[in-house]
Amino acid sequence: DIQMTQSPSSLSASVGDRVTITCRASQGISNSLAWYQQKPGKVPKLLIYAASTLQSGVPSRFSGSGSGTDFTLTITSLQPEDVATYYCQKYNSAPPLTFGGGTKVEIK
Amino acid sequence: QVQLVESGGGVVQPGGSLRLSCTASGFTFSNYGMHWVRQAPGKGLEWVAFISYDGSNKYYADSVKGRFAISRDNSKNTLYLEMNSLRAEDTAVYYCAEGYCSGGNCYPPDYWGQGTLVTVSS
Numbered sequence: 001d002i003q004m005t006q007s008p009s010s011l012s013a014s015v016g017d018r019v020t021i022t023c024r025a026s027q028g029i030s031n032s033l034a035w036y037q038q039k040p041g042k043v044p045k046l047l048i049y050a051a052s053t054l055q056s057g058v059p060s061r062f063s064g065s066g067s068g069t070d071f072t073l074t075i076t077s078l079q080p081e082d083v084a085t086y087y088c089q090k091y092n093s094a095p096p097l098t099f100g101g102g103t104k105v106e107i108k
Numbered sequence: 109q110v111q112l113v114e115s116g117g118g119v120v121q122p123g124g125s126l127r128l129s130c131t132a133s134g135f136t137f138s139n140y141g142m143h144w145v146r147q148a149p150g151k152g153l154e155w156v157a158f159i160s161y162d163g164s165n166k167y168y169a170d171s172v173k174g175r176f177a178i179s180r181d182n183s184k185n186t187l188y189l190e191m192n193s194l195r196a197e198d199t200a201v202y203y204c205a206e207g208y209c210s211g212g213n214c215y216p217p218d219y220w221g222q223g224t225l226v227t228v229s230s
Contacts, residue, residue: 034216097155
């Protein structure tokens, strides 16, 4: 099975900073990669799919890139409301879904 | 609007059984595959099972294969997860989520339920 590895597992940054989270697949997955945001006590929210397509309603400070095995989620200017855990997820191949381990983002 | 409402969670002893339900509304349930995803306390997300729109295809995570069974009743707009031989490590919030597939491609879940807590403890 394909494994998804995220790094870092946690980070602390200042408001306005550029934040980058990486996700690596153990095998090529083309662009079948999504990013989710989960705030404490809340349901995961889909931010990005097809590696770089922003879901409707998601602020433009979020962006995704990559293809094959290496992917990146970038927050261009971190805001207090972005405090959350972020997960990458591969889809569209068996097993149907695989999540990365998550990256906890905090404000410094 | 799309709504997914899970029920059936609770406290069960190790080795016991439980059946979760997920009732859907606001979309054509019979056109959508469906997932169960769980999250242990303080841990990350773990995919559990998937069923195709018509119930003909089912997939399971290795951690639950042979113990859990996913099913659906399209006449009732309801998804189920039958959980047997429960272990302490099955303790988690269980979410149902839509899993739309079309033309051989499947898409990441956008709509999720609020989750139901399953606690396996003696």
